[in-house]
Amino acid sequence: MSMFLDTLWLIPVFPLLGAALMMLLGRHQYLDPQEAVGPAAHGHHHDGGHDQDLRPRQGLRWLIGPLCSGFVLLSFLWSLGAVLAGRREQVLFTWVAGLPFPAFDGRTVTLTADWGYLLDPVSAVMILMVTGIGFLIHVYSIAYMAHDGGLYRYFGCLNLFVFFMLVLVLANNYLLLFVGWEGVGLASYLLIGFYFKRKTATDAAMKAFLMNRVGDAGYLLGLLFLLSIFGTLRFTAMEAAAHPLLPWATGLLLMGAVGKSAQIPLFPWLPDAMEGPTPVSALMHAATMVTAGVYLIVRAEPLFRLTPEVGGVAAGLGAATAVAAALMALTQHDIKKVLAYSTVSQLGLMFLALGVGAYWAALFHVVTHAFFKAQLFLGAGSVIHALDGEQDLRRMGGLRRRMPQTYRTMVLGALALAGAPGLAGFFSKDSILTAAWAASPALFAAGLLTALLTAFYMGRLCLLVFGGEYRGGRHVHESPKRMTVPLWVLSVGSLGAGWLAGPFAAWLGASPEAHSWSILAASALVAMVGLGGAYRVYGGGAGEGWADGGGGMVRWLRGGGGVDGLYARVVVRGLARGGGEWLAAWDRGVIDGGVDGAGWLGRRLGAISKWNDTWVVDGLVRLTAFSVKASSFPVRYAQSGMAQSYGVVIVLSLAAMAGWYLWRSA
Amino acid sequence: MTLDTLFFYAFTTLTLGGAALAVTRPSAVHAAIALMVSLLGVAGLYLQLTAEFLFVAQIILYIGGILLLFLFVIMLVNLDAGRGLRQFHRRWTVGAAVTAVAGVVLAVLGSRVQLPPAQRMPETGNVELVADTLLQDYLVPFEVVSLLLLVAVVGSVLLGRKRA
Amino acid sequence: MHYVAVSLVLLLIGTAGLLLRRNIVIILMSIELILNAVNLNLVAFARHHGNAAGQVFALFVIAVAVAEAAVGLGILLALYRNRETVQVDEIDLLKW
Numbered sequence: 061m062s063m064f065l066d067t068l069w070l071i072p073v074f075p076l077l078g079a080a081l082m083m084l085l086g087r088h089q090y091l092d093p094q095e096a097v098g099p100a101a102h103g104h105h106h107d108g109g110h111d112q113d114l115r116p117r118q119g120l121r122w123l124i125g126p127l128c129s130g131f132v133l134l135s136f137l138w139s140l141g142a143v144l145a146g147r148r149e150q151v152l153f154t155w156v157a158g159l160p161f162p163a164f165d166g167r168t169v170t171l172t173a174d175w176g177y178l179l180d181p182v183s184a185v186m187i188l189m190v191t192g193i194g195f196l197i198h199v200y201s202i203a204y205m206a207h208d209g210g211l212y213r214y215f216g217c218l219n220l221f222v223f224f225m226l227v228l229v230l231a232n233n234y235l236l237l238f239v240g241w242e243g244v245g246l247a248s249y250l251l252i253g254f255y256f257k258r259k260t261a262t263d264a265a266m267k268a269f270l271m272n273r274v275g276d277a278g279y280l281l282g283l284l285f286l287l288s289i290f291g292t293l294r295f296t297a298m299e300a301a302a303h304p305l306l307p308w309a310t311g312l313l314l315m316g317a318v319g320k321s322a323q324i325p326l327f328p329w330l331p332d333a334m335e336g337p338t339p340v341s342a343l344m345h346a347a348t349m350v351t352a353g354v355y356l357i358v359r360a361e362p363l364f365r366l367t368p369e370v371g372g373v374a375a376g377l378g379a380a381t382a383v384a385a386a387l388m389a390l391t392q393h394d395i396k397k398v399l400a401y402s403t404v405s406q407l408g409l410m411f412l413a414l415g416v417g418a419y420w421a422a423l424f425h426v427v428t429h430a431f432f433k434a435q436l437f438l439g440a441g442s443v444i445h446a447l448d449g450e451q452d453l454r455r456m457g458g459l460r461r462r463m464p465q466t467y468r469t470m471v472l473g474a475l476a477l478a479g480a481p482g483l484a485g486f487f488s489k490d491s492i493l494t495a496a497w498a499a500s501p502a503l504f505a506a507g508l509l510t511a512l513l514t515a516f517y518m519g520r521l522c523l524l525v526f527g528g529e530y531r532g533g534r535h536v537h538e539s540p541k542r543m544t545v546p547l548w549v550l551s552v553g554s555l556g557a558g559w560l561a562g563p564f565a566a567w568l569g570a571s572p573e574a575h576s577w578s579i580l581a582a583s584a585l586v587a588m589v590g591l592g593g594a595y596r597v598y599g600g601g602a603g604e605g606w607a608d609g610g611g612g613m614v615r616w617l618r619g620g621g622g623v624d625g626l627y628a629r630v631v632v633r634g635l636a637r638g639g640g641e642w643l644a645a646w647d648r649g650v651i652d653g654g655v656d657g658a659g660w661l662g663r664r665l666g667a668i669s670k671w672n673d674t675w676v677v678d679g680l681v682r683l684t685a686f687s688v689k690a691s692s693f694p695v696r697y698a699q700s701g702m703a704q705s706y707g708v709v710i711v712l713s714l715a716a717m718a719g720w721y722l723w724r725s726a
Numbered sequence: 727m728t729l730d731t732l733f734f735y736a737f738t739t740l741t742l743g744g745a746a747l748a749v750t751r752p753s754a755v756h757a758a759i760a761l762m763v764s765l766l767g768v769a770g771l772y773l774q775l776t777a778e779f780l781f782v783a784q785i786i787l788y789i790g791g792i793l794l795l796f797l798f799v800i801m802l803v804n805l806d807a808g809r810g811l812r813q814f815h816r817r818w819t820v821g822a823a824v825t826a827v828a829g830v831v832l833a834v835l836g837s838r839v840q841l842p843p844a845q846r847m848p849e850t851g852n853v854e855l856v857a858d859t860l861l862q863d864y865l866v867p868f869e870v871v872s873l874l875l876l877v878a879v880v881g882s883v884l885l886g887r888k889r890a
Numbered sequence: 891m892h893y894v895a896v897s898l899v900l901l902l903i904g905t906a907g908l909l910l911r912r913n914i915v916i917i918l919m920s921i922e923l924i925l926n927a928v929n930l931n932l933v934a935f936a937r938h939h940g941n942a943a944g945q946v947f948a949l950f951v952i953a954v955a956v957a958e959a960a961v962g963l964g965i966l967l968a969l970y971r972n973r974e975t976v977q978v979d980e981i982d983l984l985k986w
Binding site: 749 | 895960
């Protein structure tokens, strides 16, 4: 078995191979003759496969999906072998060799980082989850995406996603983790914008990328703090010790995690990310991407233990996110958005657990959540697939008889998420609640409220989709086997994973608080109340309830709590206008100042250049330039478009450099 | 006045005179001919500097290659139609002033440079010397230049296509 | 070094042509003149230092000049096809 450990490095290589194959050869006409056709032309989410032009089995196209799935399966089997064989830290090569770097306190530390992998219980859990659930989603995608163009792009990016996630969780230092961190950002950008002909999709991709960048900036800064404090970035070499700068470091890491895991205030990208194909949402929400933030904090556990004040912030953010996102999920009409906000809310619960120090509970919830959230998303995909791209809950209903497989698995997933006793979500949520109770009654109350809301909106979702009578007007058919089988496989996890809480904690070396029966009972009661409430409101098959109306509060929640508008006002407009002015000021102050500082020749250069440029600009420029004049005053004239005015600048620069040389040597 | 000095001044006159004509003649064809004279003068200076290989390269590449290219383009574009137009930029004073400034600064710089004592060229032939230097010390840049030329070829073919 | 003086004057003539003329072909020729000035300098210093490195550099410069001329003239042709002009101050699409 140690063969698997010796070849630990192979685990990420398999999906990388698939991605490389697809990216390099994918456009070949035998592989994907339909790339030119592109995604659904008629606007909605999914092609439905009724286009006569699309012949799914043309060329070698059928091979793409199985091939890429095979790579992920190999990766999964390899991970399984390695995990069963034990633990290992494997350094492949020195990646960054001794880069001197000024620390914050004036010392110079050397940045050394290996390209190395660390297999310990935490990363073992993660790689099994990533590859296992990733594989099921790949298999599901074969059928789901059969009729879309750009299949090679889809599977290539999917494999790339898995690869970067594996690098992220296997990394043995923070810098390599950052590689995977950025990589999943890139892969998610590519996949969210998969239907690149749709403006909303590309916008959503951009939004996801930019919001993640905010968090990434925090991560990177945190990295520099860590390096300054410890002088190393390797997990196993980092000896946690209190340090006055440590709260900064963990706080910034938390910022990174907040961005990646879509917590308040950086959550709006996740619901928008629903623009991507549904299996991508499943992958992003269940196994990869958003769990990265939780993983990061679990990985940095020794540091966070030393800075409980940062943990408090995490718990507060998590509690607020959990409740707010659950309320938002309640009001959505779009089946995928319900699930998306539900993910945000569940991630909030995980952050709550992290904040109160129950790291194993957070990780446990990651795992169980991966099972049932993947199941729910794939089930939703199955529904959407059957309804030819319909995503509005108000035009569903009565699908129980028409799609029995999807119905059973999805309700099971919903019950697991709602925390019905005995299912996976019940146990993981209970461990979080137990930990929250030990920390603070307020956090416990927030968790309990979230559980109540969760049960309610999952009940609403299921009743609106499957209960009552069908409210749309399409021909509905059950999805093919390749889509339902992964659903059933995931059901096993949703059913059984919860019972493994004890062994799981033991394996991670955690000592969970003893179960309290009263908390168990409260949790079960809350789930029942939520589900019952949903049944009371939506059980009649009405398809409408108080959460579906157009009241101001409801609309506000449905729009994501106005955060988007806030960003539009503050960041977008503020940056567009204020940033322009700021840049202009910067140009005036710093660049011109630099020119002045270069001596008399430099000043003369500025004067002559300005004088010269005034004649180059023609009348049209003056006419259109009025509005932007204030914000771009000095730099605009340098861009006249006249090749010779550039030549003048070049020659003057030459003269200036020579003159500076003279002036210095004189 | 030795023969060397005589040759130096002759070639210098060719070079500078040709260059001056090249940038002042209104007709592009005349300018190209003047440029050829100037480049020949430079080639002669190379010969004076015992750079025989470059002398040959200059004549073959510059005069045989680049200049021919210029003449081809001049014919293709029918540049002589522009003879009657204004030849110099409207604000030629700016360019002249900038050139003068650069000239003064560079001249002062040049006059102040202190050179190390001159050394003799090795006795081996110039072609061997260039070949040794080029293919031993500068092999990688040499290869990179070949790549650059390839890119240039592809690029100009692409630019020159009828429907670009 | 007289050669350096010659090179400087050649450079200035080239610069003047580059900045003053309106005809793109002649501007390109001026660039060739500038490159030649550089080459002359390089070769002169190679002679002075007694090795061939400067000459090799001059060779590289010639290769770059060839590439530059080919691409420049290609651009010129494309421009002429589209704009029917080779006067540089009538071409200002490079702005912004």
